[in-house]
Amino acid sequence: MSDAPLLVARDEGIVTLTVNRPKALNALNRAVLEALRAEVATLAADRAVRAVILTGAGEKSFVAGADIAVMSEMGPREALDFAELGHATLDALSALPMPVIAAVNGFCLGGGCELSLACDLVYAADNAKFGQPEVKLGLIPGFGGTQRLARRVGPMRAADLVLSGRMIGADEAKAIGLCVEVFPRGELMGQVVERARTIAAMGPVAVRAAKAVQARGVEAPLATANAFEREAFAGLFATHDAKEGMGAFLARRDAAFEDR
Ligand code: CAA
Numbered sequence: 001m002s003d004a005p006l007l008v009a010r011d012e013g014i015v016t017l018t019v020n021r022p023k024a025l026n027a028l029n030r031a032v033l034e035a036l037r038a039e040v041a042t043l044a045a046d047r048a049v050r051a052v053i054l055t056g057a058g059e060k061s062f063v064a065g066a067d068i069a070v071m072s073e074m075g076p077r078e079a080l081d082f083a084e085l086g087h088a089t090l091d092a093l094s095a096l097p098m099p100v101i102a103a104v105n106g107f108c109l110g111g112g113c114e115l116s117l118a119c120d121l122v123y124a125a126d127n128a129k130f131g132q133p134e135v136k137l138g139l140i141p142g143f144g145g146t147q148r149l150a151r152r153v154g155p156m157r158a159a160d161l162v163l164s165g166r167m168i169g170a171d172e173a174k175a176i177g178l179c180v181e182v183f184p185r186g187e188l189m190g191q192v193v194e195r196a197r198t199i200a201a202m203g204p205v206a207v208r209a210a211k212a213v214q215a216r217g218v219e220a221p222l223a224t225a226n227a228f229e230r231e232a233f234a235g236l237f238a239t240h241d242a243k244e245g246m247g248a249f250l251a252r253r254d255a256a257f258e259d260r
Contacts, residue, residue: 006035007057013050013200014193015043022058027067028111028143030085037089044096047259050200050207052096053192054119055103056112062102062128065110068137079142086111086143090118094215097208099199103192104128104179109167113178114141117148120211122179123195124170125188130178131167151218153177203241204259 007018017039019026026032043049056062066086074082093100093115102108102119108130116122116130124130132145140146141162150158153176161168170182183191199207209232217225236242241257248255 004035005029005032006039008039010049011193013048014053014196015049015051016053016055018055018057019063020057022056022061024067024069025061025064025107026056026058026112027064028086028115029067029070030082033085033089037085037092040089040092040096043098044092047204049098050204051098051196052100053103053196054093054100054115055105055189055192059106061107061112062104063109063112063115064107065112065133066142071139083142086114090114090144094118097211098204099196099207099211101192101196103188104130104170105185105188109133110141110145111143114143114145114148116178117144117152121195123188123192124173124179124182125185126170126182127185128170128173128179128182129167130161130170130173131165132162133165133167135163136165203239203245203255203257205239205241206236206245209236 002020005020007020009016009018017036019028019032019036021027021029021032043052066082071079071082099121100119102116102122104116104122104124106125106127106129108116108124108128110133113130113132132141132149134141134145141149146158146162149162157176170179173179174182213228213232216228220228240260244257245255
């Protein structure tokens, strides 16, 4: 097994990134964040990648947070640098043009929960535990958790987790919208790959447009966001893939998308 902080595997158009510090439950240190940021920059420029899966090495943990041993040595200046690296990495991940899917295979705490919040889709194993336990350490979330969590699950549910530091199981995470679906541990990766393949088989220009419009729209007033949608919808009518997709439907055959 490689000791690189991030493992990268590619299967046709699907790239799987695995945070690889299983002995520390995949806690995020600078090496992991820098490797992730560099890989995300490469993926951003790769039009052949249709979906990215993010998971953690080992049997116990997705990511159990930022590295507490490293943080315990920091003063405010170093902590700000660390938070800026975390934010820049998660912002870049979230801004990838293709969908990013978290396969949460165990502890998903603190910076790990924040990592899942930067993904478009989150699927969890039945042993997963989610939480923002920073207050137990005398801290608050530092990689976007006070903001992205409220946007995903609503402000009061976010406050419940951030203020109490409590951990929740996969079923509760699903009930509040922190993950879409829960699978038995042994089935998680197979199920996630199947979903990634389903997305990869759709019209790639449309998939990228749907992600981009949703992301831009969340930050805008509804009328402005709906205008983003109309423009993107209309723009797709100039693409080969929309003609092909609609033509294939009418001819009762499978579409052959060409990403143009
Ligand atoms: N940072 C550094 N090391 C960690 C870690 C973390 N976040 N989480 C676990 N580890 C290490 C442990 O220190 C331990 O190392 P050693 O074997 O060398 O002692 C190893 O991983 C295994 O952990 P445990 O023995 O504790 O395993 P457990 O099954 O008994 O407990 C756990 C698992 C409940 C996840 C527990 O490890 C835990 O509470 N971890 C910390 C979770 C946390 O507080 N995360 C938030 C961090 S702060 C943050 O993320 C800030 C931010 O927003 C940027």
